[in-house]
Amino acid sequence: MNRGGAGRRVRAQRWYRFIVRLYPAAHRRAFGDEMVQMFGDHYRDAVGSGRVSRWRFWRSVLADAGRSLVTEYIAAIRAGAGWPGRLRRRNRRWRQRRSAPYRRDAVTRTGRPGRGGRRGRRRRYRRPACRPVRVVAKTRRHRLVYRGRFSSLVLLAVLLGAVLAAGTVTGHTGVAAIVAGAVVLAWLAYRIRLDRLVPAGPHGDGPAPPGGASVREPRRPLPMCPGGSAARPRPDQEPPGQAVALI
Amino acid sequence: MTKELAAVPLTPAVFHILFALAGGDKHGYEIARQVGEDSLGRVTMGTGTLYGSIKRMLAEALIEESGRRPAPELDDERRRYYRLTEQGRRALEAELQRYARVVAVARRRDLLAST
Numbered sequence: 001m002n003r004g005g006a007g008r009r010v011r012a013q014r015w016y017r018f019i020v021r022l023y024p025a026a027h028r029r030a031f032g033d034e035m036v037q038m039f040g041d042h043y044r045d046a047v048g049s050g051r052v053s054r055w056r057f058w059r060s061v062l063a064d065a066g067r068s069l070v071t072e073y074i075a076a077i078r079a080g081a082g083w084p085g086r087l088r089r090r091n092r093r094w095r096q097r098r099s100a101p102y103r104r105d106a107v108t109r110t111g112r113p114g115r116g117g118r119r120g121r122r123r124r125y126r127r128p129a130c131r132p133v134r135v136v137a138k139t140r141r142h143r144l145v146y147r148g149r150f151s152s153l154v155l156l157a158v159l160l161g162a163v164l165a166a167g168t169v170t171g172h173t174g175v176a177a178i179v180a181g182a183v184v185l186a187w188l189a190y191r192i193r194l195d196r197l198v199p200a201g202p203h204g205d206g207p208a209p210p211g212g213a214s215v216r217e218p219r220r221p222l223p224m225c226p227g228g229s230a231a232r233p234r235p236d237q238e239p240p241g242q243a244v245a246l247i
Numbered sequence: 248m249t250k251e252l253a254a255v256p257l258t259p260a261v262f263h264i265l266f267a268l269a270g271g272d273k274h275g276y277e278i279a280r281q282v283g284e285d286s287l288g289r290v291t292m293g294t295g296t297l298y299g300s301i302k303r304m305l306a307e308a309l310i311e312e313s314g315r316r317p318a319p320e321l322d323d324e325r326r327r328y329y330r331l332t333e334q335g336r337r338a339l340e341a342e343l344q345r346y347a348r349v350v351a352v353a354r355r356r357d358l359l360a361s362t
Binding site: 023038039042060067075 | 275
């Protein structure tokens with residue numbers, strides 16, 4: 001390879017080093033240097049010898065990187081390593097905190113708190129999965145909220161990147177763009193909600209309930225008078241000052 | 248089912264890497280070139296795929312880092328060489344036997360033109 005070719009190879013390796021930085025840290029530390037070196041060898045043999053055009057070479061490299069990035073991140077999430085693992089652990093702690101009050105007084109299916117279920121095993125009440133809500137935009141009467149986790153947003157971005165990269169590699173850019181658009185629309189329909197805000201007050205922003213009454217307290221028994229009939233002794237009993245129990 | 252057979256069938260990438268390493272210790276790029284030669288150019292293994300597979304195979308003890316290195320004039324210290332473990336060799340044999348059984352059945356049913 002001539003001097004210009006060597007310079008191109010060094011530049012290409014520098015670009016590839018950027019791609020390697022996208023891999024999970026553990027993978028990058030273990031194999032990053034080797035990957036860059038192998039890339040350099042591959043570049044020299046493929047592009048430097050004129051066997052493959054630079055465009056075609058980079059296309060295959062990007063396709064391979066896109067595929068393996070997704071695979072490595074999924075593996076990292078499963079193994080609980082690096083930031084994907086930290087994110088997963090944090091989400092798990094968050095869920096545990098949310099369901100902690102329910103877990104303290106566990107309720108069985110039979111409705112008896114704190115008792116074992118079938119075969120004497122303690123069946124804990126599991127709160128249905130809840131999604132955190134983040135306000136995206138807010139007006140006086142409405143607010144747009146995102147119901148989901150940040151990690152799933154990152155996964156969506158990776159998925160879209162993979163779809164677009166695959167479309168670019170295979171030459172079906174239009175189809176990939178349509179698929180990516182459909183994924184985004186489906187995601188928005190599933191995760192974004194428009195909430196109507198109700199002013200604080202006894203009746204919300206609707207009409208008052210029939211009868212015009214405001215909040216009505218439930219009927220309560222009248223308090224027993226300390227000097228009432230219960231405390232009053234019968235004439236044939238002890239004089240006042242000693243309590244009498246009525247059965 | 249024994250532990251070695253539990254890993255069969257292997258993924259194509261793992262199979263090709265084991266197959267390439269059956270010929271001797273190799274570093275990453277040599278493995279990729281050997282895979283291309285063995286598959287008559289039909290399989291090209293990119294850097295990301297290769298090292299992802301190597302990582303998983305190291306974890307499953309199918310391959311290991313080799314201590315032997317070539318002559319210093321041919322060697323690059325930054326390279327790492329890999330070799331098959333006994334478990335990797337057994338997994339490769341089990342996979343090849345599985346292929347052989349499939350080919351035998353295909354021959355019996357005249358699904359495969361005899362060469």
